[in-house]
Amino acid sequence: MIMINNLTRKGEGGNREAGDEANRLEALESLGILDTPREPAYDRIVRLVRASFDCDMALISVLDAHRQWYKAIEGADMDEVPVQDTFCRRTINMEGPLVVEDAAQHPNFKNNPYVTAENGVRFYAGIPLKTKNGFSVGTLCAVDSEPRVLREGDLQLLEDLATIVVEQMELREQAMTDDLTGALSRRAFRSEGSRLAALASRHRHPLPVICFDLDHFKAINDTFGHSAGDEVLRTISQTVQKRMRRSDVFARLGGEEFAVLLPETERRGGVEVAEALRRDISALRFDFGGKSVNVTASFGLASFDGQINDLDTLLQRADAALYQSKKDGRNRITAWGDGDVSVKIARRRVLKGGKISFRNGGSTIDCTVRTLGQQGAGLDMIATTDVPNEFRLLIKADGLDAKCEVTSRTRTHLEVEFV
Structure with a gap:
């Protein structure tokens, strides 16, 4: 049990080694949780925390290298804040809970801008969200503008709910389908793609992969909000799936990046499919706040040849071709083997x-x-x-x-x- 108004457990250091940050971010990336839409399961938990603690705000935060992003928040209307100066930045480095009963009197927080602001933070109770590998990817916390003392059982309730949040995140990572778009998840794509690659290699069948990435997608989120971005991703996924055969494999790899595997399809046929998808996507129109918005995508394609027979190399070549498309002006297709496409430009x-x-x-x-x-x-x-x-x-x-x-x-x- 930590000491209230202290930053460490008794007899223990509260900070992780700096070198663990890279592993922490890797654990966060594997969950695929960043920048996903709000979900009822997480919203219910923050509502329960706010009601149980009778506090101004409750939230589930996820921290990458520069920001504190909210998977769920109750009591405030925001999506993210800079990670600098946040209480949660301290919490993820804790071995256990961080509880600050009166931040204005605490030597580590009294000059914090979140405390000195009008109606600033006075009470904070946060639990690090630790994955099964022991890395803290975020926090579950209760926040109030008045000092307060925890009641008996409050901390245990918060810890139990934090465990549920982590379990929900890890179950989500294991899912085979992306909730937002209905496409296969990255995990499912790698599983099915590896199987198809092994079959294609064994029987010497053609197997092209198309990787595509929406152009300037972040500008849509920045300008019109994440709900607009979610609508774009859903609509594009539906558009792509109308073109797919039952044997094709379509997946969302993350963010605005997608991939399609086309079993038993020659390279030229793969290019034709990619061009059809490019035209379909560029023809879409969205209305956000009375403004008509169009979206384009950049495509890269690679196919098995005598030199490769594994999924990872195939994807690497398709990625190299995709980034060549972006470099050449976007909204176009580049196939590995056409022109000066080098694996050096792959990301x-x-x-x-x-x-x-x-x-x-x-x-x-x-x-x-x-x-x-x-x-x-x-x-x-x-x-x-x-x-x-x-x-x-x-x-x-x-x-x-x-x-x-x-x-x-x-x-x-x-x-x-x-x-």
């Missing part, structure tokens, strides 16, 4: 902590690295407004220190190339 999806450094190191901004390759990266942050077009990207976990040039930006996302 893999990651979740890593990074820092943007400029003014000779005098200014730094936390970011979350979402894609990474030999020639560039995709970076998320709270706001890109103050980021110059050239800077250094530091990724401590990889020992990376690279000079970057911005190739595109939205309010919260940068695409960069290493120079």
Whole structure:
């Protein structure tokens, strides 16, 4: 049991080793929970916490490298805040609960901007959400603007509910179908894709894979909200599935990235399918707040040849072709083997902590690295407004220190190339 108004358990250190942050983010990425829509199971838990504690606010937070994102929140209307200065940032480094009965009197919190603000935080009780591997990916917490003392049984209730939240997250990760789009999950795609790849290799059958990524999708979320983004993803998934045969495998790999496997299809046929999907998607129109919005996608295709016979290499080549499509202007198809498509430009999806450094190191901004390759990266942050077009990207976990040039930006996302 922790000491109230302390930051550690008795006789124990409260902070993890800094090197564990990379593993923590990897555990978070494996759950596939970031930027998913609100779900009733989580909403019910925060309502229960708020009612049981009679507090101003209850929330389930998930923390990546630069922000505290809310899977569920009751008592406030927000999606995320910068991770800096948040109480939950402290909580995820705890071995047990963090309870602050009066933040205004606490030496570690009394000058915190969330405390000194009007109607600021005075009471906080948070439980780290620990995966089965022992990594804290977020918190379940109760927050109030008045100091208070926990009643008997309150902390146990919060811990029990936190356990339920983690179990729900881990069950979600094991699901075979993506809840939002109805496409197969990444886990299911890898399972079925590996099976099909083994069969195609054994019997020397053709097997192309199409990877596609929606262009400037984050701008839709930033401008019109996540509900608009969810509508786009659902509609595009329905559009793609109308083109699929029963034997085809369609999956959402994460965020706005999708993949299609086309068993018993020659490379040329795969290109024709990709072109049909590109046209279908670019023809869609969405009405958000009276404004008509269209969406496009960039495609990459690769197929088995005499050199490869495994799913991972196939996906790597398709990713390289996809990023060539983006580099060439987006809303187009590139097939591996056409022109100068090199695996060097391929990027893999990651979740890593990074820092943007400029003014000779005098200014730094936390970011979350979402894609990474030999020639560039995709970076998320709270706001890109103050980021110059050239800077250094530091990724401590990889020992990376690279000079970057911005190739595109939205309010919260940068695409960069290493120079």
